[in-house]
Amino acid sequence: MKKWFAYPYGVWMIVFIVAPILLVVGYAFTDKSGAFTLANFGSVAAYAGIFGRSFLLAAVSTAVCLLMGYPLAYIMSRSGPRLQSIYMTLIMLPMWMNFLLRTYAWMSILENKGFINTFLQKIGFIDLLNRTLVPAMGWEALEYIPLINNSFAVVLGMVYNFLPFMVLPIYTVLIKLDPKIIEAAQDLGAPQSIVFRRVIFPLSLPGVISGITMVFVPAVSTFVISKMLGGGKEMMIGDLIELQFMGNAYNPQIGSAIALVMMLLIFACMAIMNRFDDGRGEEGGLML
Amino acid sequence: MIIAIFACSFLFPKHNKFGGAYLLSKHLIDLVGIQKEFDGEPVLKGIDLYIRDREFITLLGPSGCGKTTTLRIIGGFETPTAGDVLFEGTRMNDVPPYKREINTVFQRYALFPHLNVEENVAFGLHIRKMDKQSIQKKVDEMLELVGLRGFGRRDVTSLSGGQQQRVAIARALVMEPRVLLLDEPLGALDLKLRKEMQIELKRIQQSTGITFIYVTHDQEEALTMSDTIVVMNHGRIQQIGTPTDIYNEPNNAFVADFIGExxxxxxxxxxxxxxxxxxxxxxxxxxxxxxxxxxxxxxxxxxxxxxxxxxxxxxxxxxxxxxxxxxxxxxxxxxxxxxxxxxxxxxxxxxxxxxxxxxxxxxxxxxxxxxxxxxx
Known part of the structure; x- marks a missing residue:
């Protein structure tokens, strides 16, 4: 391979990755007239609540992905080759559809007059609630269960969209685990639970860490999901940044400062995560 | 004495070994009519074998002869399709590996890559909930025995093949098993190291008094180390005997051909x-x-x-x-x-x-x- 084969990508990186980052940094440290200032970062502090909620929702989504994704990856890795490819197809299938379309689909499922609520009305579940739980708690009578425009819907949307990114790296590591190592642990007196806790899980940590990274980073910066499923009430950092650039509050300086702070926070989170992996585990996790 | 020998040959007519030691040591493991099929394909076609306490017994045969499967059945990693595995007379077909007084040295070692040498050796002792001091003491003794003193804190992945092999042996031996299973443990080592390890293994076996069941396809290795050799082919035992017996009095042309030229x-x-x-x-x-x-x-x-x-x-x-x-x-x-x-x-x-x-x-x-x- 000639060295210059890499040039197109090099140019691409400079134009579309390095330059924008420099622009963001430039905006973040200047005021509207172009003079150096740190004031933008002062304004960021006002949005601490949104930062907090974003990181919290992303963390919850990541945790749910891990709790659901790890067992799935584990079961997949222990299945026969046929079953494995079926699982794999089922996991990949939603990803063949556009991300926005999938989220729209969730809207119509979760809406007040959406699929789930209509179904619950039909089977009389909402009536049942109105007769039992609602008076007991002293609530107003329900017409539907509020499934959309809240944190629950945002977390659900994130879990749905990002779950494959948790499953795949964990699965990749587990599938490469030498079955002899598991047998060795059993041989040394370890029942199933200890084999998992002391051998399988520690050895799958690189996969878990890349899974967490690949879910947490897009989750913390998402804005489409929170906008569509959170109904604008549940603003996240992504929405905030979008607002600074696209909305009426046009203010690229503060928008850049927010973006920069978010980036640094994500870096910090990743640095902490990577410390959990002491680098002695099996290779194979997709590291960011 | 004569009566005893007679009784012995009467009870075990198939594999007769005369001598005092034979009469004194009892059967530790009995395999009775063991058959094993994988997907309908017979791999073991009726294995009858007993293993005496404290002996070094080798299952020898070409690849695919069923020797490793036999070992895995003894270790509890496979269940026989038919037949019984007895440990001191008690049937243990369905006893899981972690409940057997047997430990294994795996082919290609199967060390825990996320643990260092010491932690690998201590793995089984931790599960037994032994206190920290006793664990440290036993681990040190064991590393000494296998010639790895001072290697405790090393990463197992940084060790050479021979050293990894020693860790695998230490990890199994520290459990003080009644029986140690060794599945072609020296296969990945070069010739010189293999010869050294053969002598070392024999020394360890003799000093610990643990029964060794050793699997190999290397006839020379079998002849060097074993008290008893079991020659296998196509899922059947061809001959059982001392190295001298097997070499000098092969039962059939297969054994004669396989053991030496x-x-x-x-x-x-x-x-x-x-x-x-x-x-x-x-x-x-x-x-x-x-x-x-x-x-x-x-x-x-x-x-x-x-x-x-x-x-x-x-x-x-x-x-x-x-x-x-x-x-x-x-x-x-x-x-x-x-x-x-x-x-x-x-x-x-x-x-x-x-x-x-x-x-x-x-x-x-x-x-x-x-x-x-x-x-x-």
Missing amino acids: SNIIDGVMLDDLRVAFCGREFECVDKGFGKNTPVDVVIRPEDVKVVFPGDGMLTGVVESIVFKGVHYEMMIRTEHFTFMVHSTQAEEVGKTVGLNVIPFDIHIMHKQKAEEEAAN
């Missing part, structure tokens, strides 16, 4: 002590084959003596000669059969020589049964 010649047993092959009659020491029975005649290459033409029972021409270090290996073509001959004396290629064999070195074996022949 052999000339295997089609012959006919004319009568007791008389066998015909290579177009003439020879005196031999075997009897009880009946009259005019087709047999395999086995002669070890080192038992064929090269003499002046005319002085020998057979005459042949030297076809090739290869220097093997201690001896020369010659292929000598006679009218009916080309003999492999080992001799310290070199002969010229193309030279006509005479060949002699003394009756004691002519081993007569039953032809393998047609069914087994088909399996081959």
Whole structure:
């Protein structure tokens, strides 16, 4: 391979990755007239609540992905080759559809007059609630269960969209685990639970860490999901940044400062995560 | 004593080993009629074997003969399709590996890559909930025993093959098992290291008094270390005996061929002590084959003596000669059969020589049964 084969990508990186980052940094440290200032970062502090909620929702989504994704990856890795490819197809299938379309689909499922609520009305579940739980708690009578425009819907949307990114790296590591190592642990007196806790899980940590990274980073910066499923009430950092650039509050300086702070926070989170992996585990996790 | 020996041979007619030690040590493990199928494919076709306490027993055979499967059944990693595994007389077919007083040294070690040397060795002791101090003490002793003192804090992935092997042995031995299973543990090591480890393993076995069940396809390794060798082929036991027995008195042509080199010649047993092959009659020491029975005649290459033409029972021409270090290996073509001959004396290629064999070195074996022949 000639060295210059890499040039197109090099140019691409400079134009579309390095330059924008420099622009963001430039905006973040200047005021509207172009003079150096740190004031933008002062304004960021006002949005601490949104930062907090974003990181919290992303963390919850990541945790749910891990709790659901790890067992799935584990079961997949222990299945026969046929079953494995079926699982794999089922996991990949939603990803063949556009991300926005999938989220729209969730809207119509979760809406007040959406699929789930209509179904619950039909089977009389909402009536049942109105007769039992609602008076007991002293609530107003329900017409539907509020499934959309809240944190629950945002977390659900994130879990749905990002779950494959948790499953795949964990699965990749587990599938490469030498079955002899598991047998060795059993041989040394370890029942199933200890084999998992002391051998399988520690050895799958690189996969878990890349899974967490690949879910947490897009989750913390998402804005489409929170906008569509959170109904604008549940603003996240992504929405905030979008607002600074696209909305009426046009203010690229503060928008850049927010973006920069978010980036640094994500870096910090990743640095902490990577410390959990002491680098002695099996290779194979997709590291960011 | 005589009565005891008699009783013994009566109880275990198949694999008879005389001697004091034999009478004293009891059966630790019995395999009774073990059969194993994988996807309907028979891998073990009826294994009957007992393993005595404190012995070094080797399962020897070519790859695919079922030796590793037998070992895995003893370890609890496979369940037999039919037959029983007895440990001190108690059936343990369904006992999971972690409840057996057996530990294994795996092929390619299977060390825990996320733990260092010490943590690998201590793994089983932690599960036993032994206190920290005792664990440290035992781990240190064990590392000393396998010659890895001071390696405790090393990453196992940074060790050489031989060192990893020692860690694997230490990790299993520290559990003080009744039985240690070793699945081709030296397969990945180079020749010199392998020889060192053979001696080391034998030393460890003798000093700890643990029963070793060793699997290998390397006949030399088996002969060097074992008290008892079990030769296997196509899921069946071909012969059980001491290394000397197996080498000197192979049961059949397969064993003779597998253990060391052999000339295997089609012959006919004319009568007791008389066998015909290579177009003439020879005196031999075997009897009880009946009259005019087709047999395999086995002669070890080192038992064929090269003499002046005319002085020998057979005459042949030297076809090739290869220097093997201690001896020369010659292929000598006679009218009916080309003999492999080992001799310290070199002969010229193309030279006509005479060949002699003394009756004691002519081993007569039953032809393998047609069914087994088909399996081959």
